Amino acid sequence: MGFTFFTPGPAALYPTFEQHLKTFVENQLGSISHRSQQYRDLHKFTVDQLRTLLNVPDTHAILFLGSASEAWERILFSTVELESFHLINGSFSKKFYDYSNALNKYAHKFEKPMGEGFLAVDVEVPEYAELIATTHNETSSGVQMPVAEIHKLKQKNPSKFIAVDMVSSAPYPELDYSIIDTAFFSVQKAFGLPAGLGVWIVSERCLEKAKSIRNTYSIGAHNDLLTLWKNAQNNETPATPNVMGIYLLGKIAEDFNRIGVQNIRKETEHKANLLYKFIEKTPGFSPFVKEKAFRSQTVIVVDSEIPSADIIKTIKEKGMAIGSGYGAGKATQLRIANFPATSVEETEKLIHELGKL
Amino acid sequence: MGFTFFTPGPAALYPTFEQHLKTFVENQLGSISHRSQQYRDLHKFTVDQLRTLLNVPDTHAILFLGSASEAWERILFSTVELESFHLINGSFSKKFYDYSNALNKYAHKFEKPMGEGFLAVDVEVPEYAELIATTHNETSSGVQMPVAEIHKLKQKNPSKFIAVDMVSSAPYPELDYSIIDTAFFSVQKAFGLPAGLGVWIVSERCLEKAKSIRNTYSIGAHNDLLTLWKNAQNNETPATPNVMGIYLLGKIAEDFNRIGVQNIRKETEHKANLLYKFIEKTPGFSPFVKEKAFRSQTVIVVDSEIPSADIIKTIKEKGMAIGSGYGAGKATQLRIANFPATSVEETEKLIHELGKL
Known part of the structure; x- marks a missing residue:
């Protein structure tokens, strides 16, 4: 797989x-x-x-x-x-x-x-x-x-x-x-x-x-x-x-x-930054959390105009899994985990595919 | 190993x-x-x-x-x-x-x-x-x-x-x-x-x-x-x-x-029987549980005249691990698990090595 x-x-x-x-x-x-x-x-x-x-x-x-x-x-x-x-x-x-x-x-x-x-x-x-x-x-x-x-x-x-x-x-x-x-x-x-x-x-x-x-x-x-x-x-x-x-x-x-925990933290922030920047500038997407200081670095929640189930399906065909919103946000939000296991390159690939929607 | x-x-x-x-x-x-x-x-x-x-x-x-x-x-x-x-x-x-x-x-x-x-x-x-x-x-x-x-x-x-x-x-x-x-x-x-x-x-x-x-x-x-x-x-x-x-x-x-649960139960009883028979007939060993009806089929506890630590060490050299007694029985008892993962052949090998002590 x-x-x-x-x-x-x-x-x-x-x-x-x-x-x-x-x-x-x-x-x-x-x-x-x-x-x-x-x-x-x-x-x-x-x-x-x-x-x-x-x-x-x-x-x-x-x-x-x-x-x-x-x-x-x-x-x-x-x-x-x-x-x-x-x-x-x-x-x-x-x-x-x-x-x-x-x-x-x-x-x-x-x-x-x-x-x-x-x-x-x-x-x-x-x-x-x-x-x-x-x-x-x-x-x-x-x-x-x-x-x-x-x-x-x-x-x-x-x-x-x-x-x-x-x-x-x-x-x-x-x-x-x-x-x-x-x-x-x-x-x-x-x-x-x-x-x-x-x-x-x-x-x-x-x-x-x-x-x-x-x-x-x-x-x-x-x-x-x-x-x-x-x-x-x-x-x-x-x-x-x-x-x-x-x-x-x-x-x-x-x-x-x-690797050093500070390097792991820096890479986490770097990848989160890539994701939030992409979400902010891309029509149809916006960060669910409006106040920047409160935005999670490890679980990025995105409001989406396209139903989240459709996006999840398309991204799945590209070999990647992203989460739906939680509870009431299930149909209209995406949750993207940003943990150390996913690399900068993989994050860039995800952003690339989301950008093609 | x-x-x-x-x-x-x-x-x-x-x-x-x-x-x-x-x-x-x-x-x-x-x-x-x-x-x-x-x-x-x-x-x-x-x-x-x-x-x-x-x-x-x-x-x-x-x-x-x-x-x-x-x-x-x-x-x-x-x-x-x-x-x-x-x-x-x-x-x-x-x-x-x-x-x-x-x-x-x-x-x-x-x-x-x-x-x-x-x-x-x-x-x-x-x-x-x-x-x-x-x-x-x-x-x-x-x-x-x-x-x-x-x-x-x-x-x-x-x-x-x-x-x-x-x-x-x-x-x-x-x-x-x-x-x-x-x-x-x-x-x-x-x-x-x-x-x-x-x-x-x-x-x-x-x-x-x-x-x-x-x-x-x-x-x-x-x-x-x-x-x-x-x-x-x-x-x-x-x-x-x-x-x-x-x-x-x-x-x-x-x-x-x-395999069938009844077959697993039968094999458990067969192996337990081999172990208890060996313990009963071998000088220096005796079953800790005197009443046969109360003897566990899956965890066999043995009173041993030889210190259990010595037996465990010898058996370890033969590629097998057995447990010591629990609590107060630690030094004078052995505990031998009889679970489905250990075969009749492995049980016979253990008995063979214990018999050589």
Whole structure:
């Protein structure tokens, strides 16, 4: 087939994926015990590579979950006794809020329409909210919250916990973990791996909160923070982990580190720039996100006069896949993923074909 | 390497695993959208194959989780308002009990020492317990609860829910789902796949209970039964699933169906018989589980006079891996997995080498 996927996740697999998978299979790593030194070394390798890539200090653990959605639940269980607060401007930030209600917490929200973004100065955090839930990159609408605004929001509210959903942007956002309490992402987006693994970065301060509330409120049973943290000290997980996913993630993170995360970020911005410029100048296309500062660098959402299904079909014939809009935008929007797995050349090819429509 | 793994999980990969993985990669299935018809067909294929293999009626959904441990939590959330009851005779049945406490339920237990098993006639279920948690195969001790006893226990207590942990035995136990409310397993045991996926079989009756309690008690947020069930009706999952794991599981289940589940069960019993006979007649070895009816067919635990570490080392030099005992049994016991991935010939080779010690 040799299709190029510009879909926002599951997305294109990173070019080195197949080689790493081959090594995994040849070394029979799918059969090793998750309580062996061989596993602990593999686990530590991945954590170390991610720590370097994302500049995560030792105050924060890097933990593995079944998916990033699971992180929503675990963060709420660990840091919220009673009240959380959510910035909502799309389907995924809304789900974080829904999770809080489903756990019988009181969830406050500050909601904006799809396509709009948040500045720290506009946000009033309710007095008793224990957690501020932010979304760096809203995969449904292509809105990003600038990292500087996330940092400012925490600085304005130093006693609250702040969580950053970077599911579809990590390793692009350069978060300062001396400020950020917890963040999480999936591997099937910008890391170019098959789905089935979530990564949760979480501070000692969150751990202390979880310890302090557990006698009054349940902090969950499966992958509860205390047990995850304790196992992580020994480079293990409480349950049998997705060893294949953890291995592959470590190898991709190593590849990213070889290239240098700043180079990856620069190339991401370069390709995003090519796409936005093309969309702005091409009749029939316009960026869904009007405010430039809020435009995602990793998921570009395009308003299209031609029905999106027709464009997707035409582009498919050229050997490329792009996503439709999310929810209400399904028929009239395109979502184009801009992850490290797709090269400048492939991006230029996509632009070339879109230009011929 | 070409090592044969007789370890109880992660275990030997099924011989067809590599071919299925190759097909998955070649068809770029790691990049397909989990909201596409292509994914829904893949999902349905796996569910249909499992339904045939395990004889699961349409009254029960077959759902996918990040691991089997997650099923413990989801079953407790869905079926227990206040009180659960647990048959404990090893580390994994104990963990199911611990999960109930961690969710602030009142967990009753009937505990027996490691190596002993349960008969329905001995079990008195507390009056207000809503769920009876049983373990078909206690991976830590090599004790099985005969399927007939599990069925009897439910028949004695028809108003209670009964859950069956078959993590390290499915597809061996022939459960009757007109009686059993819910059961679950992992793919890294008898299905011979890499870890990272749990399978949860659950009845409409559990769904109704979850619906009835959700206004008073949280039934969880991530992978809660109502949302999982609703998505499953459409052959989807709430969050991005482990598409690779689900695909591979479907193909292995299809392979098992081609062989016939009764043939797989017969071969399992044949190989278990070879192992137990050898252990019983060989000086220095004895089965840890004294009562024959309670001896696991899939995880054989052996008391050894020679330190287990020495035996594991010698066997490793012969190209085979066997497990040590669990917890307190680590130094003096061996655990030998007997899953479909290891052939009669490989089992005979292991017995031959153990006989030379």
